[in-house]
Amino acid sequence: MNMKRTGVFVCHCGINIAGTVDVKKVAAEAAAQDSVAVAEDYIYMCSDPGQKKIQEAIREHNLESVVVACCSPTLHETTFRNACKAAGINPFQCEIANIREQCSWVHKDKAEATKKAIKITKSIVEKAKRNESLVPLSVPVTKKALVIGGGIAGIQAALDIANGGHPVILVEKNPSIGGHMIQLSETYPTLDCSQCIMTPKMVEVSKHPNIRLMTYSEVKEISGYVGNFKVKILKKPTYVDPGVCTLCDDCTDICPVVVENDFDLGLTGRKAIYIPFPQAIPATYTLDDVNCPGLLPIACGKCADVCKPGAINYDMKPEIVEEEIGAVIVATGYDLYDMYNMAEYGFGKIPDVVNGLQFERLLSASGPTMGEVLRPSDHKVPKEIVFIQCSGSRDPELHNAYCSKICCMYTAKHAMLYKHKVHDGQPYIFYIDIRSGGKNYEEFVQRATEEDDVIYLRGKVSRVFQDNGVIKVWGVDTLTGKNIEIDADMVVLAMAMRPAVGVQDVLKILKIATDKDGFLAEAHPKLRPLESVTAGMYLAGASQAPKDIPEAVAQASGAASKVLALFSADELMHEPIVATVDEDVCSACKLCIPLCPYNARIYDVEKDIVIVNEILCEGCGSCVAACPSSASQQRNFTDDQIFAMVDTILEGE
Amino acid sequence: MDKFEPKIITFACNWCTSAGADLAGTSRMEYLPNSINIRVMCSSRVDPQHILWAFRKGADGVFLGGCHPGDCHYIDGNYKTLRRIKMLQKLIQDFGIEPDRLRLEWVSAAEGKKFVEVINEFTEHVRKLGPLNIPADLSSHEAS
Numbered sequence: 001m002n003m004k005r006t007g008v009f010v011c012h013c014g015i016n017i018a019g020t021v022d023v024k025k026v027a028a029e030a031a032a033q034d035s036v037a038v039a040e041d042y043i044y045m046c047s048d049p050g051q052k053k054i055q056e057a058i059r060e061h062n063l064e065s066v067v068v069a070c071c072s073p074t075l076h077e078t079t080f081r082n083a084c085k086a087a088g089i090n091p092f093q094c095e096i097a098n099i100r101e102q103c104s105w106v107h108k109d110k111a112e113a114t115k116k117a118i119k120i121t122k123s124i125v126e127k128a129k130r131n132e133s134l135v136p137l138s139v140p141v142t143k144k145a146l147v148i149g150g151g152i153a154g155i156q157a158a159l160d161i162a163n164g165g166h167p168v169i170l171v172e173k174n175p176s177i178g179g180h181m182i183q184l185s186e187t188y189p190t191l192d193c194s195q196c197i198m199t200p201k202m203v204e205v206s207k208h209p210n211i212r213l214m215t216y217s218e219v220k221e222i223s224g225y226v227g228n229f230k231v232k233i234l235k236k237p238t239y240v241d242p243g244v245c246t247l248c249d250d251c252t253d254i255c256p257v258v259v260e261n262d263f264d265l266g267l268t269g270r271k272a273i274y275i276p277f278p279q280a281i282p283a284t285y286t287l288d289d290v291n292c293p294g295l296l297p298i299a300c301g302k303c304a305d306v307c308k309p310g311a312i313n314y315d316m317k318p319e320i321v322e323e324e325i326g327a328v329i330v331a332t333g334y335d336l337y338d339m340y341n342m343a344e345y346g347f348g349k350i351p352d353v354v355n356g357l358q359f360e361r362l363l364s365a366s367g368p369t370m371g372e373v374l375r376p377s378d379h380k381v382p383k384e385i386v387f388i389q390c391s392g393s394r395d396p397e398l399h400n401a402y403c404s405k406i407c408c409m410y411t412a413k414h415a416m417l418y419k420h421k422v423h424d425g426q427p428y429i430f431y432i433d434i435r436s437g438g439k440n441y442e443e444f445v446q447r448a449t450e451e452d453d454v455i456y457l458r459g460k461v462s463r464v465f466q467d468n469g470v471i472k473v474w475g476v477d478t479l480t481g482k483n484i485e486i487d488a489d490m491v492v493l494a495m496a497m498r499p500a501v502g503v504q505d506v507l508k509i510l511k512i513a514t515d516k517d518g519f520l521a522e523a524h525p526k527l528r529p530l531e532s533v534t535a536g537m538y539l540a541g542a543s544q545a546p547k548d549i550p551e552a553v554a555q556a557s558g559a560a561s562k563v564l565a566l567f568s569a570d571e572l573m574h575e576p577i578v579a580t581v582d583e584d585v586c587s588a589c590k591l592c593i594p595l596c597p598y599n600a601r602i603y604d605v606e607k608d609i610v611i612v613n614e615i616l617c618e619g620c621g622s623c624v625a626a627c628p629s630s631a632s633q634q635r636n637f638t639d640d641q642i643f644a645m646v647d648t649i650l651e652g653e
Numbered sequence: 654m655d656k657f658e659p660k661i662i663t664f665a666c667n668w669c670t671s672a673g674a675d676l677a678g679t680s681r682m683e684y685l686p687n688s689i690n691i692r693v694m695c696s697s698r699v700d701p702q703h704i705l706w707a708f709r710k711g712a713d714g715v716f717l718g719g720c721h722p723g724d725c726h727y728i729d730g731n732y733k734t735l736r737r738i739k740m741l742q743k744l745i746q747d748f749g750i751e752p753d754r755l756r757l758e759w760v761s762a763a764e765g766k767k768f769v770e771v772i773n774e775f776t777e778h779v780r781k782l783g784p785l786n787i788p789a790d791l792s793s794h795e796a797s
Contacts, residue, residue: 101675511724511726618727
């Protein structure tokens with residue numbers, strides 16, 4: 001066994017470690033190990049003087065490896081590896097013994113915690129003793145980004161990257177970009193028209209030389225790694241050639257099929273061949289082949305008959321587009337929590353109980369009523385209207401535990417806009433708390449109560465039901481303790497936001513984890529909110545958590561800047577802790593080949609052994625564990641290292 | 654007589670279980686100190702040899718923690734681990750080792766609480782099983 005000279009540095013972390021672990025004893029025990037040339041303790045190893053102490057020891061004792069017993073390697077491994085590098089030793093000779101998160105913070109008995117900290121530290125010394133000096137592998141970066149989702153977050157991210165000079169593929173599953181923002185009427189707290197501020201961005205996307213827009217498309221497969229992904233995108237057939245279509249609308253006029261219009265959330269109908277909304281981008285028709293009576297002209301074929309320019313082609317086929325990209329931004333957005341889950345509020349039974357997005361359509365100048373507030377059942381103007389906040393949110397027993405965050409604000413906006421249109425109407429809002437954190441948000445809610453006579457009732461609604469054509473809303477005002485009963489003409493439910501319907505399919509393909517509610521999991525809740533755990537994949541918008549427009553835009557620009565930073569280098573460093581093969585031992589049994597998820601294992605015909613493509617190898621070690629002759633090892637996670645760590649942990653009483 | 658304190662080796666994958674154990678620490682949860690983690694990049698790096706070695710060298714229990722199915726950082730390493738552990742649990746019985754001295758659990762980076770619960774539960778379970786007494790001819794044999 002080589003006698004590598006190792007230095008051990010035990011951090012007190014103030015009292016975070018030293019409070020439950022006898023750090024001096026850890027250093028003393030470590031010093032007794034054969035390879036340890038020096039062992040010291042210090043109050044904050046990560047501080048500048050702490051790092052200097054390590055560097056001085058490296059020079060003074062001619063150290064070849066360093067073990068720092070401190071916090072989790074996720075925090076300061078980079079700090080100490082850089083310090084070692086600056087002092088002249090290979091950064092991969094520096095190892096972290098995690099004696100804080102996995103010892104001092106989880107045990108109270110000082111003797112027990114000290115004993116455990118000693119074992120952890122000594123086991124890492126054994127690992128470090130056997131570490132190789134490694135050099136990161138450099139790999140080229142494909143400077144092209146994929147943005148999934150064409151709502152405001154995806155649009156903003158795509159524009160920022162494209163303006164930074166890099167090509168972007170923007171994939172949207174619907175026939176038009178615009179997301180939910182294009183459905184909204186006005187936006188809080190300024191009450192500017194949502195479409196008026198959204199459409200310029202949509203047009204910019206469609207005209208941008210660096211953006212390839214792929215609507216009605218879905219990501220079907222992704223492989224590779226940061227900087228070098230390969231993606232397969234399915235482009236669904238629209239059966240209309242946008243280059244030829246003149247947008248005359250004759251096809252829609254003649255189409256005999258009427259189905260629910262998703263854009264108006266079922267408040268109106270649309271034809272089987274349709275343009276989602278007047279400002280749709282791309283401006284073209286889509287033939288919805290699920291509802292079309294048959295793509296065979298025998299079955300119907302009316303639209304093709306009337307299409308003068310001949311833009312309709314029933315033979316259009318799905319197309320798979322393959323692209324190489326360097327980074328992915330996931331901006332898959334949200335949908336509202338399904339209102340059919342809210343039977344207690346009468347949705348589905350009472351036509352005049354609508355959700356927040358439906359109410360947006362009723363308020364919108366481009367909506368089914370051209371902005372006039374009319375209730376769906378009989379098209380009368382509702383004079384008493386009840387808004388119910390936290391519908392489906394903040395209800396851990398029955399619905400979602402989380403706060404949907406934006407509902408307080410949009411409900412205030414709804415009530416205000418209603419009042420601006422129906423001057424003699426009375427809006428009531430049932431709420432649990434009013435959460436109006438945000439620039440000018442609190443003032444906006446104040447304005448609703450002071451200028452627009454909105455009545456806020458603190459309490460929950462127990463039941464909404466119909467009685468002789470009147471909607472009865474039963475609730476309680478918890479401030480006065482009185483039961484409240486309102487005869488309402490219309491009820492608007494501020495439904496919780498939830499991750500977009502169907503997003504799980506794309507997340508499975510991308511291998512991006514979700515939290516308990518299905519929102520995308522960020523790499524660190526505080527310090528890395530824009531990144532997924534997978535390098536090269538970033539998060540933006542309401543797919544990560546409920547967010548309003550300014551927050552979604554901010555996160556999208558943040559994610560785009562992460563991508564731009566990634567693209568600013570020509571080469572990326574790839575972790576060198578890859579699998580190796582001892583050519584003299586490998587018998588070419590090939591067991592390892594199918595185990596590799598990255599196709600990094602290749603049979604070398606000439607040498608008659610299996611080799612490793614180090615650039616493709618991600619360093620999981622799965623193939624190494626399967627090698628029956630131990631010809632394969634993982635750099636710095638070798639069998640010898642693991643055996644030695646086991647021995648050290650188990651030695652003694 | 655003093656209570657039997659089992660020795661447990663935990664192999665924790667870097668991305669999920671080790672991060673979950675870190676979260677337990679950050680959240681200042683407390684658990685039994687019998688188990689010590691060896692961090693590997695993926696649970697699928699753990700070779701059956703490592704587990705047998707641990708038993709031979711005096712571990713009373715071996716615990717493996719990986720990412721939940723579908724969440725593996727390396728796509729499907731945890732499925733490979735699952736298959737290996739199921740097989741090994743059968744095999745170790747031939748060596749006179751109870752299969753439940755070897756435990757595989759999925760612990761995500763967000764599951765600090767689950768890490769604490771499964772480690773405590775496993776420690777108590779191994780305590781009940783008592784010290785592992787491998788037949789002398791097995792434990793004295795030196796691996797080549």
